[in-house]
Amino acid sequence: MLSGPPSKIAVALFSGFQALDVFGPLDALNILSYTNPLELYLLSTTLDPVSTIPVKTPSPGAIGQRLVPTHTYQDAPKDIEVLLVPGGRGTRDLELTEPVVDFIEATFPSLRFLLTVCTGSALAARSGVLDGKNATSNKLSFEWVMRQGPNVKWVRHARWVQDGNILTSSGVSAGIDMIYAFIADQYGEEAASQVATVSEYTRNTDSTNDPFDKAA
């Protein structure tokens, strides 16, 4: 059995992922990796760069960025310990995100932790792994997300929710608070505090402190 904090982390990418859902958590992990060596796999259906702009119905004048994946879902390493699933407009494309949903379902049994940000929890819900579990999601998309997983115990008022080895966060920026909670839990509060100081980030350390529930 593996012990100690996890070191092999994967991110499930798809067209139309939300940039900050990925780079909020990853920037903290990038900094952490200077003192706690990590491995990172960026997964997509192909090795082509993945855009934050969704394939379907892109808005004219919408800007985006393209991130280079390291592996395909088909050829993903088998030793992934932590899988991070972002949200974003692309999650509304049920056909495009089918490979992501299938990958979550197939990989979950061997994961140590599953983390979702924003509407990434809709993808996890569709895979069935959230059934019977407490989970949260983006406040502005909450009703749509709930319909993707009718058997999930959706928690509206939460910055993030941990249920066993599954952490789900509320919208976009909430992923940053979730990753700090995860770092504190797995790598120690000192490591989390150090990364936050380097990042000049004021953490929300209370998972029940959700300033955006009222905005829904």
Next chain:
Amino acid sequence: MLSGPPSKIAVALFSGFQALDVFGPLDALNILSYTNPLELYLLSTTLDPVSTIPVKTPSPGAIGQRLVPTHTYQDAPKDIEVLLVPGGRGTRDLELTEPVVDFIEATFPSLRFLLTVCTGSALAARSGVLDGKNATSNKLSFEWVMRQGPNVKWVRHARWVQDGNILTSSGVSAGIDMIYAFIADQYGEEAASQVATVSEYTRNTDSTNDPFDKAA
């Protein structure tokens, strides 16, 4: 003369840029662009993907991501209105960042706004455009940054500083608060508030509220 809020935005990339310095501001601009059409140029010395891991002295076990640029510094569009310069470990590589410094110097006279995040202000300082101006930077690197621009009026205690058409932010996450201030100023408080609600981001709207000055 151009009027109205700016729409043509460029980011000056280099190996070893800090991911959140770029994607904190850009994610907010990505969301803004759905209601306020924008154009984005991601600049680098070549069109090869640019890594967040610095070329020199990468730490073993350090993870990073690769972003695809859209233009080279040499072939950058001439109509850039806003130039965003991130920081990161790569700023310590004076030779590698020389093209960035040269580009800032050459482009600044035709810019409407120059924005820097974290040690990005060290690159702007080296270009000379901050001479005689108020500016800030990352708290943990402040002494090094000050040495890059001895004629700059460095302001230690600041989340961000605006001096005319130049906005400089403190470390990493501070760039997010700076971009919201910029969006509020140029696109209106309603737009800034809407983007923050979508992002579930609690803004620090007071540029003099710097919780990390004491950490230095």
